[in-house]
Amino acid sequence: MPQPHATTDGSSEEFPGFPGLRTTLTEADTERVAADGLWASGGTVHPEAVRFGQTVVTALLADGPLPEGQLPGALAERIDLVRGLALPGYHRVETSDGHRLSAFSLRQLAPGPHPLVVVPSGWTPFGWGLFPGAYLALALRGHHVLAYTPRGLGIPGLPTTSEGYVDVAGPLDVADGSTLVDFGVERFAPSAIGFLGESYGSGISQLVAAHDERVAAVVALSTWGDLAASLYENRTRHLAAVKALIGFTGGPVEEKFDDENRRILDDFLNDRNLDAVVRWGERRSPRTYADLTDDHGTPTFYSHTWHESLFAVNQTVDTFDRLRVPKRLNLWIGDHAAPEGAGLLGTSPGTPDPVLDEAYAWLDHHLKGERNGVEDWDEVCGQVMFTYVTEPALDPVTGRPTGARRIVEPAVRESRPTWGDVTVGHEVLGLTGEGAGGTDGRLVPADADAETTGWRRTFLAGVDTEATAMGELLRTGQAEWKGDPKIYDTHKIDRRHALAWTTEPLVPADGGPVGRRVRGIPRLRLTVRSTVTTAGLVAHLFDVAEDGTAHIITHEPLNAYDLTADQDTTVTWNLQAAAYDVPAGHRLMLVVDSKDPLYGDASVTWTQTELGSPPGAASFLELPLG
Secondary structure, three states: OOOEOOOOOOEEEEOOOOOOOOOOHHHHHHHHHHHHEEHHHHHEHHHOOOOOOOOOOHHHHOOOOOOOOOOHHHHHHHHHHHHHEEEEEEEEEEEOOEEEEEEEEEOOOOOOOOOEEEEOOOOOHHHHHHHHHHHHHHOOOEEEEEEEEOOOOOEEEEOOOOOOOOOOOHHHHHHHHHHHHHHHHHHHHHOEEEEEEOOOHHHHHHHHHHHOOEEEEEEOOOOOOHHHHHEEEOOOHHHHHHHHHHHOOOOOHHHHHHHHHHHHHHHHHHOOOOOHHHHHHHHOOOOHHHHHHHHHOOOOOEEEEEEOOOOOOHHHHHHHOOOOOOOOEEOOOOOOOOOHHHHHHHHOOOOOOOOHHHHHHHHHHHOOOOOHHHHHHHOEEEEOOOOOEEEEEEEEOOOOEEEEEEEEEOOEEEEEEEOOHOOEEEEEEEEEEOOHHHHHHHEEEEEOOOOOOOOEEEEOOOOOOOOOOOOOOOOHHHHHHHHOOEEHHHHHHOOOOEEEEEEOOOOOOOOOEEEEEEEEEEEEEEEEEEOOOOOEEEEEEEEEEOOOOEEEEEEEEEEEOOOOOOOOEEEEEOOOOOEEEEEEEOOOEEEEEEOOOOOOOOOOOOOEEEOOOOOOOEEEEHHHHH
């Protein structure tokens, strides 16, 4: 029988277990989960990752020793070690308005006091059951752990499901975070309290810390700083991300959201009342409460990705740059949760994991006072995209090539004192008209070619092209993280529905292997006119090899409204930040089309969009250099 576990009122509650779970994991199972990653098609968590997490949780909460052979040796040893150091507990914590939140704890057995790390789960129907690797690691470092599923998330019948409506990091979620702090203080009498959150849990962590001065440090992984900008920026709705999140709560919309939040989501999906959507998002944004965080002096650690599809990187960087507290920003190759997914699950116990090891070191330093080098860190450290060395990946069971790549030498990381030190200069490239025979325009030094003004080029709007931000939500970036970035064939980009500009092959000034070191936030200016009153523009910046194949460096959409038909409007917008080394001999290519599956757009199919560069408002691409 499962062992009893303490609840809020001092009574005991048995962990009911996961229905239908097969609780044996083989070494091959673990290797496959590590190889496949957290994300499956359709923006969902891979079923085998769910089973892995639930199996580890079940083993932690089991009564008595683990059966021989139930888990791979290293994982079983780690669980046994933790169970010798800490007492696991399953709880239903009551909120101020009477809902019960599912929670899990590891209480240090050694004499204390010990610090407590509160871990709100991410936005998934599996709640805190997906992060057992983090709980094991934190317990082994001497922290009490209290993990919970935020209100409303979960599948009915799963023990990790919490009651209530999803509040989308609203005031009820902030109050719930403080309720969990109250519970932790009463249960553990900790020496200090920190929050560690992934995705949804990272936003909640920052918001709780801004409003509750008892929180002494925060780790925010794959996080947002400005939810409003994550939803709607440059007058463009981030539709695919929101649709994926709405479908990933564990139940139908009418059962998961209250009337107010359903109305907000409905307005967003139907492209109306967007000012109200923005105000709603701002109330849920750590950026809005940065002054409170500064007043508390809460040390804040961010970990994020360059090709983030849910919470685009610029808004996180902007919030980070505003904070005046001890802080750290790590930026990684890939997309949402890909860098930290394996570590949160715990698929490679005992293996060095710079993504999470640095996060844990942050908590050790600020909660336990350890002098572990954190005090000497620069504020910013970024991986340079695709600078890793790879080889063909083999299936862990059959030994046959999978068609993917695996990393044998990690990508370069660069440390800088502040975000402002990431970019050390700029190169402004002017855009020319098309070349002979209707070929692509050129990107040239802005002051070196008279052809950068006085031209106009047109394309047919409303039809997508091969120039896309990614092949598949979350999965494309997960493959990037594992050494297999998407390869584009620039010859296949339909020039009837897109315009392109390219540089000459890049020649490095120092004669080295890198043609350009892109570091920071590119900026683009174009003059647009349309045969209708709206136009959607999606800018993509590519690194193009000699054979025309390419990797994407960055992108960003912009919707232009209230145009006067057949009159010019000049627009300027930032692309998403990047750290990218373009090899010598490669070309930069800028592609502008009108649609992308990630976004809602203002394009009208088969209307004509014209881009130009009139005198006095020359079109340009400003490239940040490092």
